[in-house]
Amino acid sequence: MALQQQLTEQGFAIVPNRLDSGQLATLHQLLAQPPDHKPVPGIRGLLDKYPPLRQWVNSPAIRELVEPILGPDAAIIRSVFFNKSPAANWQVAWHQDLAIAAKAQHEVAGFSGWSCKETIPHVQPPIAILQTLLTVRIHLDAADDSNGALWVVPGSHTLGRLPAQQAASVAKARGKQLCAVQAGDVMLFRPLLLHASKKAVSDGQRRVIHLEFSATPLPEPLVWAEWGI
Numbered sequence: 001m002a003l004q005q006q007l008t009e010q011g012f013a014i015v016p017n018r019l020d021s022g023q024l025a026t027l028h029q030l031l032a033q034p035p036d037h038k039p040v041p042g043i044r045g046l047l048d049k050y051p052p053l054r055q056w057v058n059s060p061a062i063r064e065l066v067e068p069i070l071g072p073d074a075a076i077i078r079s080v081f082f083n084k085s086p087a088a089n090w091q092v093a094w095h096q097d098l099a100i101a102a103k104a105q106h107e108v109a110g111f112s113g114w115s116c117k118e119t120i121p122h123v124q125p126p127i128a129i130l131q132t133l134l135t136v137r138i139h140l141d142a143a144d145d146s147n148g149a150l151w152v153v154p155g156s157h158t159l160g161r162l163p164a165q166q167a168a169s170v171a172k173a174r175g176k177q178l179c180a181v182q183a184g185d186v187m188l189f190r191p192l193l194l195h196a197s198k199k200a201v202s203d204g205q206r207r208v209i210h211l212e213f214s215a216t217p218l219p220e221p222l223v224w225a226e227w228g229i
């Protein structure tokens with residue numbers, strides 16, 4: 001099935017072998033933590049903190065996946081590095097990604113539930129905005145259920161905004177799928193897709209560069225957190 005059709009029908013797609021071993025080695029090195037550094041589960045505002053990554057996330061390998069879906073104006077609006085391992089471990093219950101990150105808080109009709117994650121303002125936008133976004137996850141390690149790969153509910157991105165307390169029952173009723181990946185695979189998904197992940201129970205790391213893209217600015221005076229960087 002073509003990538004665009006998969007995204008439309010299933011809400012996600014996995015593109016195998018998008019990065020070769022040389023590219024992966026460079027990314028591993030760029031994101032390596034000093035040996036005496038306590039492992040951290042995630043780094044928000046990743047591109048700001050690791051500017052050399054910008055050339056990688058804007059490389060043809062990624063743009064050629066994103067532009068056919070969002071068009072040439074697609075830009076990164078949020079970047080996070082997830083590094084799950086037994087030393088920095090977490091599980092995520094079934095949910096949709098309903099919040100976006102903004103540069104600053106402003107009250108605008110249709111935007112609600114402001115909160116702060118590590119000083120970055122987050123808010124729930126109108127669903128029509130969520131439906132235009134694309135998430136891209138660049139996998140730096142192989143992942144399966146033993147090290148916290150994502151589970152998804154195929155097609156659930158078409159169900160609109162689900163009450164949080166219904167997420168688990170919808171996942172049970174519709175059926176879940178494990179997104180096992182190899183290092184160098186790239187996963188694309190729509191933020192309204194129900195997804196979850198378990199804690200890692202095997203050794204090693206599960207490193208993911210998580211990027212969110214939009215092709216359109218937010219209504220003024222709101223600005224996407226990483227727009228234009």
Ligand SMILES: O=C(O)CCC(=O)C(=O)O
Nearest residue numbers: 082092097148195196197
């Ligand atoms: O990477 C994970 O384990 C979970 C990520 C996730 O659920 C999210 O970004 O919303």
